[in-house]
Amino acid sequence: MRKLVVFNHVSLDGYFVDSKGDMSWAHRKEDAEWSQFSSENASGGAGGQFLFGRITYEMMASYWPTVTAAKSEPVVAGAMNGAEKIVFSRTLNKATWRNTKLVKGDLATEVRKLKAEEGKDILIFGSGSIVSQLAQQSLIDQYKLVVNPVVLGNGRTMFEGVRDKLTLKLSSTRAFGNGNVLLTYQSNRA
Secondary structure (H helix, E strand, C coil), X not given: CCCEXXXXXXXXXXXXXXXXXXXXXHCCCCCHHHHHHHHHHHHHHCCCEEEEEHHHHHHHHHHCCCHHHHHXXXXXHHHHHHCEEXXXXXXXXXXXXXXXXXXXXXXXXXXXXXXXXXXXXXXXXXCHHHHHHHHHCCCCCEEEEEEECCCCCCEECCCCCCCCCCCEEEEEEEECCCCCEEEEEEECCC
């Protein structure tokens, strides 16, 4: 059974996007260790298939297939463009980014099917509404949260709408020279 892993940046005050939906504050590359980690993680080192909601999909699809992305981050761009991607959306009519499958069915049902398949883990970037829905259904196995040393004051949490308390188990921490701290939590479901 494959694991479903969330990888998201959060501000010190717990937001994954600011009040305008922007997350450019999370793109800190001031040290070599962080840059290497980011490239490895974004290029699929942590998972084999990417799962997105519509908003994150549109953001990623508007950048990674571009010449700018290929020039500035060729390894990550190649991996992102080549990876299998799934976008869940009720409003998109088609997904044009290479290797992307559009799914309009019930999110929890479809994710259970994906997790039951053989293969590498499934990785979610961003996609706050997807995260909150799947967290509520106890379908997320691991949360990798990068706490950024910035206070936004307002924004959206990726757990908006979660009704039941989620109890997680800290499995590792890693601090970077730029002030980012990676916290890895395992789901505590029985």
